[in-house]
Amino acid sequence: MKSKIILYLVIVICFLDLFIQLPIITPFALELGASEFMAGIVVAMYSLFNMVGNIAGGYMSDKFGRRNTLLFGMIMQIFFVLIYTTAPSIGILLAVRAIHGFSSGLLTPAAFSLIADISRKSAIGKSMALTGVAIGTAAILGPAAGGIISSAVSYEMVYYILSGVYVFGTILTFFGIKESSTDDSRTHHAATPFKELLLRPALNVAYISSFTLMIAQGTLAFGLPIKTGLLGLEASMTGMMLSVFGITAIIVFASPINKIYSVYKSESLVAIGILILSGSMMLLHFAPSAAFIFIVMVIYGFGFGFIFPSMNKIVAEHSEMNERGKANGIFYSYFSLGSVAGSVISGYLATVFNLPFLGIGIVTLIMLMALLFIRYRLELNRS
Structure with a gap:
């Protein structure tokens, strides 16, 4: 239990990098x-190369182990985030x-594969809710x-603090997390090629869900600071x-509402969540x-809360230990690709049509229709 709590804390650190x-x-x-x-484009660049890192991290976690991959990535983060403090131009x-x-x-991919490895099948939904x-x-x-640190001190100070957080994360990982993959799974890490995982129909539901969620998230990253600026609000606002939306999502994850992950099909929850995001x-x-805007963020939080554990549960249930890292790598590469698409498309829509949010709402509805079509085909194959 103690190591699982530490792992959840490490996940907080991993995602703090994105949200801060x-x-x-x-x-x-x-x-x-x-x-x-x-x-x-600047917003999207992170996510574009995050996608490459997801694929590499998935492969590495299957071949070298989840813990070793986490340690390697954490150490890299300590140094790379500090470079922001010396960036003198857009090119840099x-x-x-x-x-x-x-x-x-x-x-x-390493962190989520580790969670899936150590969770009982009957408890995967709850475990993924806790990752939520x-x-x-x-x-x-x-x-x-x-927002507060950048307003009170500077943008650069945010990255100094983030680097220190990764020092703490490296120490936690080294002393508090045990390897979850087995010698046998690492030996057979190449048994399932990426192509097979990429085309596996059940996993495609999770991939499209991930892509769609992060289109919306990428749009928020780009568009909300501009929207609040137009309303004359401070960056801290x-x-x-x-x-x-994070507070709302936590209420969904941690309250009795989380029974929905056991009662309803993951595919249904994902579809409802995407509909909420579009609205x-x-x-x-x-x-x-x-x-x-605060009211809309509450609504958005419910959509996020329905989607995130459900799509992670789909990946965990439809992959084996020796291939789970690669499956999560593909899954989170769609996550990253969605961020790229969201920020770039919303940036284009803002520049040309001044419609970043409305345009992305239509895009996510189109993705929902694609997901429903795949789900329909899966149900036909099962019957």
């Missing part, structure tokens, strides 16, 4: 002279976002901390708004005030 940057990276890029579209910032995204991408609590905690602490994006387009 949400309220600051767009204004940081704009301060260096970027256009709105280029700022979207883009390069820093690339290497930081890669090192961060190594961590997630960990991520929700990061979603609460990260944006608020990023943006952080608090982003934290609200939230559209509402943000019309939001006239800070109070309205």
Whole structure:
């Protein structure tokens, strides 16, 4: 139990890396002279190379073990996040976002494969809900901390603190986490090729869900600081708004509401969650005030809460130990690709049509229809 608690704390640290940057990276890029579209590219660069890191981290966690991959990624993070503090131009910032995204991408497949390895099949839903609590905690602490620290001190101070957090994470991983994969699973790590996992129909439901969720998240990362700026609000207010959806998601994960993960099919919960996200994006387009945005963030949090544990549960149930790292690597590469698509498309929609949120709401509805089609085909094959 103690090692599992430590692992959940490590997951908080892994996702703090993403969330603490949400309220600051767009204004940081704009301060260096970027256009709105280029700022979207800066946001997306992290996620693009995070996707490469996800694939590498999944492979490494199957071949070398989950714990070793976590340690390697944590140590890289300590040094790479410090480079932000010396970025003098957009070109350098883009390069820093690339290497930081890669090192961060190594961590997630290893951590989630470890959770799935040590969880009983009957308890996978609950375990994934608790990982949601960990991520929700990061979603609460990260944006608020990023906004407050950057406003009170500087953008650079955020990265000094984040580097220190990764020193702590490395120590926790080294002393508190045991390897979960077996010698046999690591020996047979190449038995299942990436192509087979990429095309496995049941896993495709999780992949599309991940992609769609992060399209919405990438849009928030790019568009919400601009929206709050247009309303005349401080950067710290943006952080608090982003934290609200994390609080809501934690309530879903940790309260009796979490029985839904055992009672209802994961595919159904994912579909409902995506519908909620689509509605939230559209509402943000019309939001006239800070109070309205806070209400929408609560709604968004319910959608996030329905989706996240459910799609992780799908991956855990439809992969074996020797292939789980690669399956999670593909899954989180879709996660990263969705962030790229969300921030780039919303940046383009903002620049050309001034419709980042409304446009993305339509895009996520289209992804929902694709997911429902795949689910329909799966049900036909089962019958």
